[in-house]
Amino acid sequence: MTRLLILKLGGSVVTHKDEYMSAHTENIKRLAKEIAEADSYPLIIVHGGGSFGHPVAKKHRIADGRVDESQIFGFSETHQAMVKLNGVIVDILLKAGIPAFAFSPSSMLHTIGKRLKELNTGLIKEYIDLGMVPVLYGDAVLDSEQTFAILSGDQLIIKLSNDLGANRVIFGLDVDGIFTDDPKLNPDAKLIETFSIGNIEANVGDTTHTDVTGGMRAKLSEATEAVKGGVKVIMVNAFEPERVKAALRGEKVIGTILTL
Ligand code: ATP
Ligand code: IP8
Numbered sequence: 001m002t003r004l005l006i007l008k009l010g011g012s013v014v015t016h017k018d019e020y021m022s023a024h025t026e027n028i029k030r031l032a033k034e035i036a037e038a039d040s041y042p043l044i045i046v047h048g049g050g051s052f053g054h055p056v057a058k059k060h061r062i063a064d065g066r067v068d069e070s071q072i073f074g075f076s077e078t079h080q081a082m083v084k085l086n087g088v089i090v091d092i093l094l095k096a097g098i099p100a101f102a103f104s105p106s107s108m109l110h111t112i113g114k115r116l117k118e119l120n121t122g123l124i125k126e127y128i129d130l131g132m133v134p135v136l137y138g139d140a141v142l143d144s145e146q147t148f149a150i151l152s153g154d155q156l157i158i159k160l161s162n163d164l165g166a167n168r169v170i171f172g173l174d175v176d177g178i179f180t181d182d183p184k185l186n187p188d189a190k191l192i193e194t195f196s197i198g199n200i201e202a203n204v205g206d207t208t209h210t211d212v213t214g215g216m217r218a219k220l221s222e223a224t225e226a227v228k229g230g231v232k233v234i235m236v237n238a239f240e241p242e243r244v245k246a247a248l249r250g251e252k253v254i255g256t257i258l259t260l
Contacts, residue, residue, distance in 0.1 A: 001042060001166070003041075003042060003167050004164055004167055005040055005041075005042070005044070005248060006045075006157050006160055006161050006168070006170070007044070007045050007046070007170045008047070008154065008171045009046070009048065009238060010047075010050075010172055010173050011048030011053070011209075012173065012207070013027060013239065014027065014047050015049075016050075017209040017210075018209070019051055020051055020055060021051055021055075021085075023088045028088065030241065032092045034241075034244050035248065036096045038248035042133075044134045044157075044164075045135045045136075046136045046157045046160070047136075048152070049081075049082060049085070049137070049138045049153070049213075050085070051210075052081040052082060052084060053078055053081050053085070053138060054209070054210045054211055054212050054213075057074075057150050058210055060078065061074075063149060063150040064146065066148060071148075078150070079140040082137050085137070086104075087102070089135065090102045093135065099132045100132070102135050103134050104139065105137065105138075105141060109151075110141055110142040110144060111141055111142075111151055112143065113145040114150075114151075115155070116151060116156065121160065121164050136156060136160075138150065138152045138153035138154075138156065152213035152218065152222070154171075154219045157169060158223065162229045168232045168233075168234065169226055169231055170233075170236065170244065170247045170248065173235055173237060173238060176191050176236070176240070176254055177236065177254075177255040178204065178216075178220070178256040179192065179202070182204075182216075185208070191254075195256050195257070195258050195259070196258075197227050197259070197260060198260075204216050204220055227259065228260070232257070234257050235256045235258070236255035237254070237255070
C-alpha cells in the first residue's frame, strides 16, 4: 500500500499525563479537525496509553509478565483503561467526519517475549479498502513466554508499517521532535531536524511521565526498524496547531525526520 500513512498519537498528546485517566479532549478535538482537513488517506491511527494504560499497568506489574494470580484482574483493568481512552478518541474522530474504526490489539495478536512477531494485517487491510480508518492502541496482550505483556503503540505501528508497506509514519509528540537532550529537563537542548538513526551524539532518555514501555529511547529503537525498511519517519509536536496536518499532507514542517 504505497500511499499508506500511519499516525501515532502519543499518550502525552491524547491524555493529561499527570492526571490519572484524564483524556485531553480539547487537543484530541483539534487533532481530529486537522486530520479531517488533511484529507490524506489511506490512514491508520495508533494511540498511546498516557495516564490511562501506564499507571494501571505499572500498579499491577503487567509489563514483566505473570508473577501471581492477583495480576489477572489488573491485566483486565489495564486493557479496560485503554478501551476507555480509545472510546473517547474514536467518538471524537467520528464526530469530525473521519470513518474511524476501533481495533483491539489484544483480540487479534499476542507477543512472544514482549515482541510482536506476527500480525494479521489482512483484516485491517479489508477495512482500509472499505475507506475506513483503523484506530489501534498500545494494549495489555497475551504473551507466549511470560503469559502477558504490554505491547506499546510504537512497536505496533512499526509492525503495521513494515507489513503493510507504509509510505510515511508520523509520530505526534508533546515536544518538537528529537533534541540533543530531553528538552523538558535541559533548556539548552537543540532540535535535531534530520536525525540519523546511528546518531550517538543525542542524549535520548525515557520520559518525565510514568511509562512502562520505555519512553523516547524505546520509540527511537522501534522507529529504527521502519527507517531500515525504507519508510519515511517524521516526529512532530502534536500540541502545535497545523503541524500534524502538514505532516499528513507531506508538507515541510518543524520536526525531526529520521534517516539511515
Ligand atoms: P506514550 O508512550 O504514552 O504514547 P508518548 O509517545 O507521548 O508517550 P513519551 O514516551 O512521553 O511519548 O516520550 C516523549 C518524551 O520523551 C518527551 O516528552 C521528552 O520529555 C522525552 N525525551 C527524552 N529524551 C528526549 C530527546 N532527546 N528529545 C526529545 N524528547 C526526549
Ligand atoms: O503508550 C502502552 O502503549 P504506549 C499501552 O504506546 C499501555 O507505549 C497499556 C500501557
